[in-house]
């Protein structure tokens with residue numbers, strides 16, 4: 001009975017979900033309208049709908065209920081009452097290695113193809129292990145925090161006191177299970193840590209700023225990369241910009257909490273002529289965390305897979321190329337451009353770097369995929385390119 005009700009709730013969510021909003025935004029509204037759902041009901045409903053989308057575009061010819069059962073089997077490493085009810089012969093095998101479970105699904109559904117989970121797999125960056133990347137969609141990524149220098153002991157002690165299991169990933173990065181309610185442990189005004197994916201934290205290794213440098217975080221959003229930069233070198237002249245004014249307001253709040261008080265903020269569309277705003281600027285470093293497909297983060301937002309179409313890869317490549325050409329004009333010769341995406345696609349990664357190197361003469365000091373899919377984190381790409389003198 002319980003499993004049948006869980007299935008009915010799943011079907012209602014799927015029916016009401018509009019597809020153009022992130023699930024993470026839609027679900028709280030759904031729960032508000034269905035106040036009879038207790039916390040366990042919500043947890044199970046969330047698990048089922050997320051797991052359903054983790055199947056990506058595989059087995060689309062099956063009815064939703066069957067796809068959900070396959071997804072539940074592939075995405076859980078422990079048995080549960082839903083599987084026991086609907087697929088008892090699989091329920092006891094939930095803890096098998098993922099490769100074995102995929103074989104079992106293929107046996108039951110010979111039309112199942114792992115490549116259908118993410119149909120654009122042929123277009124990912126060459127260094128990505130395709131099978132591992134595809135299989136990573138069945139696992140929810142972890143939650144990561146970056147502890148600010150000096151607060152390591154305090155944050156770890158608070159987590160331990162609260163009974164949270166965490167892993168020290170080195171470089172002040174901690175991982176813990178997704179869904180950990182940090183807001184129940186730490187005050188909202190705390191400035192001891194930032195929630196930030198491990199791969200995003202890793203991009204900072206390419207920054208290498210010098211004291212009193214002038215840096216520009218050109219797609220700053222709420223300032224994640226600027227905060228990393230500030231942690232490395234607090235004495236910088238910093239300009240931050242983004243096309244969205246609202247997101248820059250979040251940045252102000254975050255910067256204030258972290259003691260980053262000296263910066264200039266500009267609302268800029270980097271596809272337009274920005275000379276009226278920046279004609280007198282020349283930077284010692286530019287971080288371009290470019291707008292992208294976000295395909296390296298779809299382990300967190302698997303509902304995006306069903307909404308994506310191949311043409312968008314080309315769209316982002318063009319947008320990134322336009323933006324990068326515009327931005328490089330304001331970089332001093334001999335100085336670094338840090339190009340970052342959270343995409344797995346070659347067209348948004350190596351191809352943009354190739355264009356920068358071949359057409360604008362930038363020297364590629366480093367480029368590479370940050371393989372988050374290997375350790376329950378986002379997959380990103382980061383390059384350090386030097387403008388010719």
Ligand SMILES: C[S@@+](CC[C@H](N)C(=O)[O-])C[C@H]1O[C@@H](n2cnc3c(N)ncnc32)[C@H](O)[C@@H]1O
Pocket residue numbers: 218219220221222223224225226241242243244247268269270271289290291292
């Ligand atoms: C990947 S996000 C940046 C994330 C941010 N750097 C961080 O660490 O949290 C890309 C940003 O590019 C901005 N963007 C998109 N199109 C733009 C454009 N034409 N000009 C300037 N910024 C743009 C988006 O508003 C978005 O905030």
